[in-house]
Amino acid sequence: xxxxxxxEEARQLRAEGISVGAxxxxxxxxxxxxxLWVRDIQLTNDQLEQLKNNHVQYGEQNKGAQTNKKVFKxxxxxxxxxxxxxxxxxxxxxxxxxxxxxxxxxxxxxxxxFINSDPNMMRLMMRFLREEMKISDSDITxxxxxxxxxxxxxxxxxxxxxxxxxxxxxxLRRTVYKxxxxxxxxxxxxxxxxxxxxxxxxxxxxVYGAIQEYSQTANSEWEF
Amino acid sequence: MVTxxxxxxxxxxxxxxxxxxxIADLLQVSLTSxxxxxxxxxxxxxxxxxxxxxxxxxxGRKAAREANKLxxxxxxxxxxxxxxxxxxxxxxxxxxxxxxxxxxxxxTELAVxxxxxxxxxxxxAVDPIQIKQIEYYWLNILILPHSxxxxxxxxxxxxxxxxxxxxxxxxxxxxxxxxxxxxIYGAIQEYGGFDNPEWLF
Numbered sequence: 402x403x404x405x406x407x408x409e410e411a412r413q414l415r416a417e418g419i420s421v422g423a424x425x426x427x428x429x430x431x432x433x434x435x436x437l438w439v440r441d442i443q444l445t446n447d448q449l450e451q452l453k454n455n456h457v458q459y460g461e462q463n464k465g466a467q468t469n470k471k472v473f474k475x476x477x478x479x480x481x482x483x484x485x486x487x488x489x490x491x492x493x494x495x496x497x498x499x500x501x502x503x504x505x506x507x508x509x510x511x512x513x514x515f516i517n518s519d520p521n522m523m524r525l526m527m528r529f530l531r532e533e534m535k536i537s538d539s540d541i542t543x544x545x546x547x548x549x550x551x552x553x554x555x556x557x558x559x560x561x562x563x564x565x566x567x568x569x570x571x572x573l574r575r576t577v578y579k580x581x582x583x584x585x586x587x588x589x590x591x592x593x594x595x596x597x598x599x600x601x602x603x604x605x606x607x608v609y610g611a612i613q614e615y616s617q618t619a620n621s622e623w624e625f
Numbered sequence: 626m627v628t629x630x631x632x633x634x635x636x637x638x639x640x641x642x643x644x645x646x647x648i649a650d651l652l653q654v655s656l657t658s659x660x661x662x663x664x665x666x667x668x669x670x671x672x673x674x675x676x677x678x679x680x681x682x683x684x685g686r687k688a689a690r691e692a693n694k695l696x697x698x699x700x701x702x703x704x705x706x707x708x709x710x711x712x713x714x715x716x717x718x719x720x721x722x723x724x725x726x727x728x729x730x731x732x733t734e735l736a737v738x739x740x741x742x743x744x745x746x747x748x749x750a751v752d753p754i755q756i757k758q759i760e761y762y763w764l765n766i767l768i769l770p771h772s773x774x775x776x777x778x779x780x781x782x783x784x785x786x787x788x789x790x791x792x793x794x795x796x797x798x799x800x801x802x803x804x805x806x807x808x809i810y811g812a813i814q815e816y817g818g819f820d821n822p823e824w825l826f
Binding site for chain 2: 501
């Protein structure tokens with residue numbers, strides 16, 4: 402064990418109620434080491450109060466982050482509201498896109514990320530993005546995940562998906578090779594393709610709002 | 626172990642005139658497998674069944690053209706989450722809202738009766754009370770009688786952690802009806818605007 406004496410000393414100091422930062426400067430050890438050594442020591446309430454009072458800006462540092470969090474949450478809720486409004490019109494292609502995203506899309510807060518191996522489904526999703534949401538092709542990137550690393554095969558698959566989705570080759574990200582059984586390779590001869598949209602907080606939140614409107618439910622998990 | 630050779634052998638024996646049961650005994654495989662492997666796609670029965678399935682898909686397409694919102698939503702969810710089986714509707718998810726929407730689709734759009742629906746629940750739990758709770762949770766939500774329940778499948782793995790993530794387990798709806806599932810396949814193709822030859826089975 403490294404620095405056994407320092408470690409003992411640090412633990413003694415901590416038990417007296419001194420902050421981790423102060424211990425680290427006094428013993429010239431890094432803060433992370435001290436934290437590691439002393440984290441199991443329970444401080445009394447008085448000592449915790451003392452530490453809080455020492456730190457003048459306690460709670461203030463965090464405040465900006467909290468405000469930002471609130472602002473962005475409201476913003477996301479606004480986007481969801483636009484989705485709900487749009488959903489009330491009940492446009493067929495809009496329903497298609499939202500239902501597919503509900504089922505197959507990634508449920509992330511800040512980006513639109515849809516992944517599948519069915520070319521028909523991917524084509525429909527692209528139509529939804531282009532025609533319904535007016536996303537330009539330059540904002541769309543795709544990535545292929547495949548179970549083979551043979552360069553000839555890989556380039557075949559890349560052209561396959563680019564033609565299926567009607568995209569230029571500059572929207573293609575580096576293809577990822579996945580370890581897997583031979584069975585997968587046979588079952589997914591064209592790999593799996595994922596679509597991402599740049600700067601798509603509004604888009605994905607719009608979709609979440611629309612899904613909730615269509616299914617007539619409220620999903621608290623989407624309040625991020 | 627069953628290999629490609631075994632299957633080829635089974636087909637050979639079938640062509641030479643042995644019955645399914647005889648081949649099954651000879652090769653030490655189940656009769657069901659033999660029937661599956663030696664099925665002739667050009668046999669009049671197979672052709673007849675295929676034509677019937679196509680008709681049902683056509684029904685689905687027709688219903689799709691009438692453009693009902695719930696019908697569209699249910700079919701598209703089935704495309705993404707449903708099992709791609711030929712003869713039964715299999716739809717599973719952990720999302721309660723999605724399951725509710727789907728069962729509404731089955732009941733109102735496809736006129737499925739409650740006694741045709743089977744529920745199969747998969748859970749990460751060991752405690753019998755917990756398992757009962759999960760079962761009743763789904764029965765209550767989907768408003769189904771207790772008789773709809775199949776035997777709950779207890780999954781392997783880290784129960785504690787998985788139970789936290791999937792508190793109510795995973796619920797699968799089964800309806801064994803070729804007509805329904807083919808109707809849905811037809812509808813999906815109509816909504817998506819494509820033809821999928823894989824669904825001609």
